[in-house]
Structures are given as C-alpha cells and as structure tokens.
Amino acid sequence: MSGWLVELWSIxxxxxxxxxxxxxxxxxxxxxxxxxxxxxxxxxxxxAGSDIVLGTLVxxxxxxxxxxxxxxxxxxxxPVYAVCAAIPMVPGTYMxxxxxxxxxxxxxxxxxxxxxxxxxxxxNIVKAAMILLALAIxxxxxxxxxxxxxx
Amino acid sequence: MALSLNDIAHLALQAGNLVHQSxxxxxxxxxxxxxxxxxxxxxxxxxxxxxxxxxLTISARGxxxxxxxxxxxxxxxxxxxxxxxRALASLEAGRISVQAFTHLLDDMHTRPHYAPRWLIALVVxxxxxxxxxxxxxxxxxxxxxxxGAGLGTWLRLRLAKxxxxxxxxxxxxxxxxxxxxxxxxxxxxxxxxxxLAASVLFLIPGVPLINGAADLLNGNYLNGTVRLTMxxxxxxxxxxxxxxxxxxxx
Numbered sequence: 001m002s003g004w005l006v007e008l009w010s011i012x013x014x015x016x017x018x019x020x021x022x023x024x025x026x027x028x029x030x031x032x033x034x035x036x037x038x039x040x041x042x043x044x045x046x047x048a049g050s051d052i053v054l055g056t057l058v059x060x061x062x063x064x065x066x067x068x069x070x071x072x073x074x075x076x077x078x079p080v081y082a083v084c085a086a087i088p089m090v091p092g093t094y095m096x097x098x099x100x101x102x103x104x105x106x107x108x109x110x111x112x113x114x115x116x117x118x119x120x121x122x123x124n125i126v127k128a129a130m131i132l133l134a135l136a137i138x139x140x141x142x143x144x145x146x147x148x149x150x151x
Numbered sequence: 152m153a154l155s156l157n158d159i160a161h162l163a164l165q166a167g168n169l170v171h172q173s174x175x176x177x178x179x180x181x182x183x184x185x186x187x188x189x190x191x192x193x194x195x196x197x198x199x200x201x202x203x204x205x206x207l208t209i210s211a212r213g214x215x216x217x218x219x220x221x222x223x224x225x226x227x228x229x230x231x232x233x234x235x236x237r238a239l240a241s242l243e244a245g246r247i248s249v250q251a252f253t254h255l256l257d258d259m260h261t262r263p264h265y266a267p268r269w270l271i272a273l274v275v276x277x278x279x280x281x282x283x284x285x286x287x288x289x290x291x292x293x294x295x296x297x298x299g300a301g302l303g304t305w306l307r308l309r310l311a312k313x314x315x316x317x318x319x320x321x322x323x324x325x326x327x328x329x330x331x332x333x334x335x336x337x338x339x340x341x342x343x344x345x346x347l348a349a350s351v352l353f354l355i356p357g358v359p360l361i362n363g364a365a366d367l368l369n370g371n372y373l374n375g376t377v378r379l380t381m382x383x384x385x386x387x388x389x390x391x392x393x394x395x396x397x398x399x400x401x
Contacts (some may be wrong), residue, residue: 006284006285006287007285009281009282009284009285010281010285011281012274012277012278012280012281013278013279013281013282013285014278015274015278016274016275016276016277016278016279016281016353017275017278017357019265019266019270019271019274019275020227020271020274020275020304020353021174021227021228021229021357021358022227022228022229022230022231022264022265023229023230024229024230024233024265025265039285075236075240076232076233076236076237077174077175077179077232077233077236079174079176079229079358079361079362079365080174080229080232080233082361083174083357083358083361084357086357086361087355087357088281088282088285090282090352090355090357092282092286092348092349092352093286093345093348095348095386095389095390096344096347096348096393097348098390099390099393099394099397100397102390102394103394103397103398106394132360133364135360135361136360136361136363136364137364137368139361139364140361140362140364140365140368141368143365144368144369
C-alpha cells in the first residue's frame with residue numbers, strides 16, 4: 001500500500017473513535033469525511049514541501065472550520081464532529097519512537113553512551129508535542145476566530 | 152405556574168452536570184446552565200464551573216438562590232451532549248413543557264451506548280489497524296493491531312466500568328494491547344513497528360486535549376490546565392505500558 005490510497009485508512013480510524021465516543025449514528029459520515037479531508041490535506045501539504053507541524057495545523061483548521069460551520073447549522077457542539085476527525089492525525093510513530101529511545105536510555109550505564117538516545121528521545125518527544133499542540137489548537141481555534149451573531 | 156428558585160437551580164445544575172460529564176468544554180457547561188436557568192424563569196444566572204464543582208446563583212422576582220453540586224468525572228458521551236442541547240433548544244423555543252424537559256434529563260442517565268461493548272471493541276481495534284496502515288504497515292500489521300487493540304479496548308471498558316483510575320487502566324491495557332500486537336506482528340508482519348506504534352492509540356485522550364486547548368484559548372486557564380493534565384496522565388500511562396511491553400517482547 002502506498003501513496004494516496006493509504007489515506008483511505010483514516011476513515012476507519014475516525015469511525016472507531018466516533019463509535020467509542022457515542023457519536024449519534026446519523027452524523028458518523030461527517031466525522032469520517034472530515035477525517036479523510038484533513039488527513040488527505042496534510043498528506044498533500046507535506047508532499048508539496050510543507051513541514052508536518054504546519055501541515056497538521058492547516059489540516060486541523062480545515063476540520064475545525066467545517067465542524068464549526070456544521071455545528072452552527074445543527075445547533076450542536078463542534079467537538080462532536082471535529083474530535084474524531086482529528087484523531088487520525090495523532091503522531092503515534094513519534095510517540096512510539098520516543099518511548100523506544102527512553103527505554104534504551106534506561107539500559108545505558110555510562111553518560112558518554114547516552115548522547116544518541118537523548119537526541120532521539122528529545123527529537124521525537126518535541127516533534128510529537130508540536131504536532132499534538134497544532135492539532136488541538138487548530139481544532140479549538142475556529143470557534144473563537146469565527147464571530148458569533150446575536151450573542 | 153412559576154417554578155421555585157430551588158427547582159430552577161436543581162434543573163439547571165442537572166443539565167450542566169450532564170454536559171460537563173459528557174465532553175462539553177467549560178464555556179459550553181456554563182452556557183448550558185445559564186440558558187437552562189433563564190428558560191425556566193430566572194432573570195439572571197451566575198455560574199461556576201471547576202473540574203470538581205458546579206455551582207450557580209440565580210435571581211428572580213427579587214430573590215436569590217445559590218446551589219452547588221459535586222461535578223462528575225469528565226468523560227465523553229456525545230449522545231448525552233447532543234441530547235441535552237436538543238432538549239434545551241426545545242425548551243427555549245417552547246416546544247416542550249418543563250415536565251418533559253425534566254423527564255428528558257432524567258432519561259439521559261439511563262440511555263445506553265448506541266453500540267454494544269463487543270462491537271465498540273471491534274471497531275476501535277480496527278481503527279487502530281487503520282493507524283497501523285497510516286504509519287506504513289502492511290495488511291498483516293493491520294490484522295495484528297486490530298486483534299491486540301480490540302482486546303485492549305475491551306479490557307479498558309471493563310476496567311473503567313469497574314472503577315479503576317485512568318493511570319491504572321492505561322498502563323494495564325496499553326501493555327496488554329502492545330504485547331498481543333507485538334507477538335502477532337513479529338510473527339506475521341514485515342512491519343512490526345508500525346503495528347506496535349498503532350496498538351495503544353485507542354487510549355489517546357482526544358476530547359480532554361481539544362477541550363483543554365479550547366479552555367486555554369477561551370481564557371479558562373485553570374480548567375484548561377486540569378484537562379491537559381488529565382491528558383498527560385493518559386499519555387504517561389500509555390508510555391509506561393508500552394515500555395513494559397517492549398521489555399517483555401525483547
């Protein structure tokens with residue numbers, strides 16, 4: 001599996017969490033569609049030369065704005081649609097590599113051998129944290145950036 | 152018939168409680184209590200939302216009343232969240248009576264999940280399988296992750312229901328899911344690392360993270376920090392569980 005086809009796997013990834021969070025069945029399709037749009041946009045941006053943190057922020061903003069628009073139409077909370085759609089962009093690989101590096105750090109007995117593991121752990125932790133922050137802020141921001149009428 | 156201030160405060164707190172425990176952020180919980188109190192006949196409502204307590208002071212007909220309620224655990228249930236909003240909108244528009252609104256709120260506790268537990272475990276397992284594919288895994292990695300994460304999710308739902316704390320069930324279930332997935336993936340798959348990285352993601356605290364960010368951006372710094380700390384505890388649990396699993400696997 002390679003290229004754009006892999007992006008389709010973001011649909012079951014979002015669907016599973018939508019079922020876990022008890023999203024009403026009638027709006028499951030929206031979570032899946034937003035997940036595919038967001039993950040696909042990030043893939044396209046990274047492909048076009050953007051870094052993954054900026055790509056995640058832009059994709060999360062897309063999901064956040066669409067969810068906010070829909071939530072105002074349906075008079076419901078935007079996270080109902082946005083959270084499950086954002087989850088496929090969680091930086092699982094970086095988090096996994098960070099745990100791996102920390103584990104190796106635990107088994108090192110001399111400081112001079114620790115350098116590479118520290119760099120690996122630091123790199124992966126910081127990168128995962130940046131991606132998670134971009135994701136959370138991108139999803140949460142549209143509700144504030146979009147002025148509400150009549151409030 | 153006008154409701155007593157006591158009844159108004161009780162109903163508004165009940166609505167706020169439901170929103171708070173089902174995934175609403177601080178602004179939404181406060182907003183729900185204010186709107187409910189006003190729709191039920193209060194002139195003004197002042198609310199307090201912390202992670203441990205909900206409270207409000209309402210005034211009507213020249214009198215004041217203050218009530219507090221211990222806040223429930225902040226969980227996720229979007230059926231409840233959307234249900235409260237729909238009931239409240241109907242009440243505001245005058246489509247349902249106060250009595251019907253009370254019944255709707257009472258019913259909200261007893262409404263089950265749309266899907267039974269085995270089905271939730273299956274689709275969440277398959278969701279983690281989808282993650283394995285997104286991380287570059289082959290089909291065997293998807294299958295291994297689906298099995299491991301599915302059983303992990305099933306155990307997580309059991310443990311959470313039995314009252315275990317997040318750190319405990321996060322460590323236990325992430326270790327179980329990673330060990331199962333690791334054994335299967337190393338046997339069947341050419342990309343065991345993608346499967347392992349995906350196997351514990353069913354524990355990702357998506358709602359507290361995003362509500363925490365929303366609270367911080369809204370200026371609710373204390374509650375935002377509480378939610379982000381909750382997420383950090385989950386992530387710590389995932390990390391500990393995964394590191395236990397990796398020690399077993401090597």
